[in-house]
Amino acid sequence: MEELLQIAQKKGCKAEVFFSEGYSDIVSFEDSKLKNIDSKILSGISLRIIKDNKLGFAYTRNLLNKEELVNNALKSLKGGVDGFFEFPLTQNLKNLDTYSPDIEDISNNLLVEECKRLCDTILQKISCQINVTAQKTVNSLRLINTSGTELSVISSSYALTTELVYPYSSASLYRVIAGKSFIKAGDEYINFLTENYGHSLKEVKANSGRMKVIFLPETLYVLMWRLQTAASSNSLYQNISPLAGRIGEKVFDEKFTVFNDPLNDSIPGARAFDDEGVQCRQFPIVEKGIFRNFYYDLYFAERLKTDSTGNGFRASVSSKPSPALRHIYIVPGDKSFSDLIQSIDKGIIVGGALGAHSGNIPNGDFSIGISPAIYVENGNVVGHIKDAMAAGNIYETLTNIIDVENKTYISHGGNCPSILFNEVNVIIK
């Protein structure tokens, strides 16, 4: 890696080398039967260079020819992508506990046994189609640049997802357990799934209308996607953010607080620095309903004449960093999940969402198929509804919060509680 920097420097460039290496094993059960065990051992390296305020980029998987990688980056300079920012000098970062050595002791056999145990335990309580996946991953990153930054991190993660599938549909109720190493799925986890699934198994009819709706931690990403888009410096720069000019303004319900929370190393994926070597820090995006901060990477920070917030992340080594909120934390409220359900006279739990990626995302609009739409009547889960959609706009929906659950769960949307909303438009066939 150092050699790459030297070659780039000899050609008159400032440079940054990003190296990622890792392995993963994933075990999947379908309908309670072991279906697949797949492994990956992947590595890759990418190079950014800045010369005459122009930015070049190249990547490869096998660093067989260092000169070629530098030449590819030099060639890309010709296009004229602006690179007015400097690669940062970042030192003396807080040491985060991102790696548990126990991960190395998790055999695929253990993953198989845990999935099997879950299927057997659930089947003793309820008869249904169960899909389980368990995955362990170890990944190390290293970043060096010509400003003198030398950073590295090794991370471990274990994640298990159990889905209980509704008959004749792949709509499923699911929940994730995640940690830096193996965590045995406990009774609370299993009971959440079996009880809510069991009570909602019956197909029921209901009428369209505005009603109370719970988004689970697993489905809140539908709303958070719109918020993340609006709070991104990329949207701000492109003049498409409905939050432009609104820092300090109360935009959402005061029960709603969202943090960028990369330093929480009690959960997997914590980061002291982002993928371009900027220090990560905790800060609010929304605090008690008040919009507080946009998030930035180096590129958009320079464009907008401010500093990076440490949110420059890459989808893989083959992509350049761009602003991303990888560590969302929604501050929990004071009601238990069953309190939330009990306060619904007539309403729906969004167990899964279809089409979250379609619709006018910059505008904050969402229009999703609810799959499953778990129906609640007089404080009890009574069944599920087929062919239901929920539609709205986050600048209305997020102002109508009744309560926030008192506990958070890790899902692909971040570290979030369930949230109960009022007056969400639900269309039912």
Added chain:
Amino acid sequence: MFYQLKQILSQTTAQYADIRYEILGETRIVFNGKELIHIGTNSSDGFVIRVLKNGGLSSIAFTKLKDASKALKTAEQNACLLSINSKKPVEFAKTEVYKDSFSPVLKEDPRNITIDEKLDLLRKYNDIPLSYEKVITTNIFYNEVIREKFFLNTEGTEIKEDLITTSIGGLITAKEGSLIQNIRVSGGGSTGFSILRNRESEFENRTKILLELLKAEQAKGGIYNVLINQDLAGVFTHEAFGHFSEADLIEDFPSMREKMQIGAVLGTEILNITDDPTIPGQLGFYKYDDEGVLARPVKLMKNGILSGRLHSRRTAAAFKENITGHCVAEDYRYAPIIRMGNIFIEPGDKKLDEMLDSLGNGLYLLDAKGGQTSGENFTFGAQYGYIIKDGKKAKMIRDINISGNLYQTLKNISAVGNDLVFCETGGCGKGQLNIRSCHGGPHILIKELVVGGV
């Protein structure tokens, strides 16, 4: 290359093993508004090994040749673990042994076009929407993906195949007051660079539709009879029906498998659906899939009756059905899974005017904006639409998502148009991406669809 791959596989103790080595060349140019934000050509490579041992099938992806022995050993251990824990051993359907090298015929090989020329063309297209005052930004890209694949298995098959995909497309965004609207634009395919030339009118037309959307009404949620255009019909076929023709999705899904039995009456008599990766010139074209099986057309639905499905060698054996050659990977980071090639609703006999007449009152929806399916349920967005009154186009509508149940919807298709069109760009996600996923269809008329407005 084959010599090296053979050396690796020669170490296997499994009854079957295959290896795929790929060199992936990517050229990407991206504009955000006037600003060029990315340009470059890169190459990366890697390997995928699959082993079938004692009835367990496992795969491993790796990027360094020095990891080959370790990778093979890991895959064999995983296969044994699968075999011990599975009641039913995995078998592979038989296929011919091929030794072949195949490169598609291209009208202008993109590798022979300079990156400057690609940049100039993209800039020219990008400038078209940006010349309109209300267009506030664009995100327009040029994407070129060249997969050079070397496949070898222990049965003796050795195939080298190149897949070359070029596309230009992206999103155009306009704003009026506080209303932001966007529209997708896309063009490309598997036939070389020339398909991307002379597309100015496409960018002009999309921009005009976008500006009209700023004046359009929001769709009102409700149940409507709808006429959907070719692109939406294609997405419907792909999302709602096509995925359940993929045998791996229903294999361990008892309730769906029960409904998706060959011979089941699923649709109206006018409905015929085929998947055919062998149609020359279409986006989804390939000769061999990523387990070395020759691709072939599959009639999936004949006069409303389920008549076939898409298979890998594993599922063809498990279902006791014919192999089809539909097991495809995104690239060297993934083992292949069952994918659609070119899936389409076969054209019927109705003209567009006749279909609008028979719709009477309802919605005419055009062009897909993302779609997703979950079992029987699907949801997808339409880019724009019109309220139809007495068979005539009235106001334009925006922010449209439709949702429905596969089986009900197949039975509610009341007319099929005569105007089949295939899409030019794809992007189906199923754990991995398939940029060559191609769908097509004519206009179709559907009764009683759920439309979610805002």
